[in-house]
Amino acid sequence: MNVERDIQGLLERLERDARGELSPGEVDALVAVANARPERLAGVVPAGDAFARLAIETAAAPSASEWDAVWSGIERGASAARGAALERRLRVHPALRIWRPLAALAACVAFMLVWRLSPQAVAAPWELRLARDAEIVEVEVTGDAYASLDYSPERGDVTIWVFDESGA
Amino acid sequence: MNSVNGEPVETSELQLVEAAARGDREARRELFERYRQAAFRVAWRITGRHEDALDVVQDGFIRAFERLEGFRGEARFKTWLLRIVSSRALDLLRARKVRLAVSLDGGRDDAEPGFAPPAAPDEPPDARCERQALSEKLRHAIEALPPDQRATFSLYAVGELTYGEIAAALGVPIGTVMSRLHHARRRLREMLPDLAPEGAFAKPRGAAGPT
Numbered sequence: 306m307n308v309e310r311d312i313q314g315l316l317e318r319l320e321r322d323a324r325g326e327l328s329p330g331e332v333d334a335l336v337a338v339a340n341a342r343p344e345r346l347a348g349v350v351p352a353g354d355a356f357a358r359l360a361i362e363t364a365a366a367p368s369a370s371e372w373d374a375v376w377s378g379i380e381r382g383a384s385a386a387r388g389a390a391l392e393r394r395l396r397v398h399p400a401l402r403i404w405r406p407l408a409a410l411a412a413c414v415a416f417m418l419v420w421r422l423s424p425q426a427v428a429a430p431w432e433l434r435l436a437r438d439a440e441i442v443e444v445e446v447t448g449d450a451y452a453s454l455d456y457s458p459e460r461g462d463v464t465i466w467v468f469d470e471s472g473a
Numbered sequence: 474m475n476s477v478n479g480e481p482v483e484t485s486e487l488q489l490v491e492a493a494a495r496g497d498r499e500a501r502r503e504l505f506e507r508y509r510q511a512a513f514r515v516a517w518r519i520t521g522r523h524e525d526a527l528d529v530v531q532d533g534f535i536r537a538f539e540r541l542e543g544f545r546g547e548a549r550f551k552t553w554l555l556r557i558v559s560s561r562a563l564d565l566l567r568a569r570k571v572r573l574a575v576s577l578d579g580g581r582d583d584a585e586p587g588f589a590p591p592a593a594p595d596e597p598p599d600a601r602c603e604r605q606a607l608s609e610k611l612r613h614a615i616e617a618l619p620p621d622q623r624a625t626f627s628l629y630a631v632g633e634l635t636y637g638e639i640a641a642a643l644g645v646p647i648g649t650v651m652s653r654l655h656h657a658r659r660r661l662r663e664m665l666p667d668l669a670p671e672g673a674f675a676k677p678r679g680a681a682g683p684t
Contacts, residue, residue: 322655325662332655339636340648347637347647351629351654355668356611356661360630363608364514365523375531376505382535383501 312345323352441465490550494541501538508551509534511631512558518627519562520569521616529565533558548641552634556642559624566620607668614664622657629654 318335321327327335339346367375444452446467455464492500512533517526537544537554544553615623621643628639640647661668 319651322651323658325658327655332652336648336652336655339651340646343637343640343647346651347640348635350633350635351639354658356626356658356665357630359607359611359668360518360615360626361514363604363611365517365526366510367513367523367527371527372509375509375527375534376502378531379501379505379534379538380498382531383538 315345316349319349320352323354486550490541490544493538494544504550505534508554511551512554514631515555515624515627516558516562518615518630519559519620519624520565521612525565525569526562529558529562532561536561548638552638552642555628555631555634555638556644559628559642562627563620563624566623610665611661611668614661617664618657618660622653622660625650625653626657626661 315335315338318327318331322332322335441454441463444454444465446452450467450469453466453468455466456462457464489500489503493504509530512530513526516529516533517523520526520529533554536557537550544550615626618626624643625639628634628642634642636647636650640650643650645653
C-alpha cells in the first residue's frame with residue numbers, strides 16, 4: 306500500500322516536473338529517488354508536454370521513394386556485412402601467421418622424439434654393409450708419411466698402406 | 474511470453490527477430506517498416522538534417538541486423554534499435570562539430586534550410602505556414618540543446634518509451650534521464666515561452682506499471 310502511495314506521489318511529481326513546477330531541490334530529490342529505486346520508475350512513460358507533442362506533429366517524414374532507397378541500402382549493406390563477416394572468419398589472424406609454422410615445427414619435433422624414444426626405434430639394429438661401386442679419388446696423408454693403394458683382383462678389395470718417410 | 478520491465482512483449486516481435494536473425498528478408502522488412510519512423514524521428518531530432526537522419530537510420534538498421542544473433546530479447550527490439558540509432562546520430566553530430574571547428578571558410582553547413590514538415594491534405598495554407606514556423610522554432614530550440622539533452626529529449630519525444638527504455642538506449646541511469654529531461658524542458662521553455670506546456674501526465678505503461 307505504501308509502495309503504491311509512493312509511486313502515486315512520484316508520478317504526481319513527474320507531472321509537475323513536466324509542467325515546470327518543481328523547484329531545483331525537488332528535482333534533485335526526485336533524481337535521487339530514481340537512482341536509489343530505479344525499478345519503481347523503469348516502466349513509467351515520461352509525462353507528455355507541449356514540446357513533445359509538437360515535436361511529433363511537426364516531425365519530418367521521408368517520402369516513399371526515400372524509404373525505398375534506405376531499404377535498398379540496408380539490403381546492400383547487410384549482404385556486404387555478411388560478406389565482410391565471412392571474409393573476417395576466413396582471414397588468417399596475424400598471430401596465426403607465426404603460430405602456424407611454429408606449430409608444424411613443434412609437431413615434427415614431437416614426432417621425431419616419439420619415433421626415436423619408442424622401444425621399436427631403440428631396438429632397431431644398425432645394418433652394416435660393404436659399399437659397392439665406390440671410387441677412391443684421392444688419399445691424403447699429413448706429416449712425413451705417404452700412402453700406397455694395393456688392389457688385389459683375386460680378392461676384389463683394396464688395401465691402403467700408409468708409410469712413414471723414415472720407413473718405420 | 475517474455476516480459477520486459479514487467480510488460481509482456483509481443484511474441485510475434487520475438488519471432489520476427491529470430492527469423493530476421495536467420496536472414497529472413499521478409500522479417501527484416503517487417504521490422505524495418507515497424508520501426509523506421511521512430512528511428513528517423515530520433516535521428517532527425519539529434520542530427521537536425523533530413524539526409525543525415527536517413528543515413529543514420531540506414532546504418533542503424535544494418536548494424537542492428539548484423540548483430541541480431543547477439544540480441545537475446547532482454548529489451549524490446551525498438552529500444553535496442555533506438556540505442557544504436559541515437560548513438561550513431563550523436564557520433565555524426567560530434568564529427569560534424571569537429572569538421573565545423575576545422576573548417577576554414579567559416580560557413581555554417583549544419584543547418585537545413587527551410588525543410589517543411591509534411592502537410593495534411595486538407596490543411597489551409599495559413600495553418601500550414603504557422604505549423605512550419607512552429608516547427609522551425611522548435612527545431613532550432615532543440616538544436617541549441619547540448620547533445621546529451623538533445624538525445625534524451627529526442628528519445629522521449631518519440632513517445633511510448635519508458636524511463637527504463639530511454640536509460641537503456643542511452644546507457645545511463647534513470648536518474649540521469651530524469652535530470653537531462655528536466656534541463657532540456659527548462660531550456661525549451663526559456664527559448665519558446667509562447668509554447669507553454671499543457672496538462673502533463675506521467676503514466677505507467679500497460680497494465681503492469683511500476684512495481
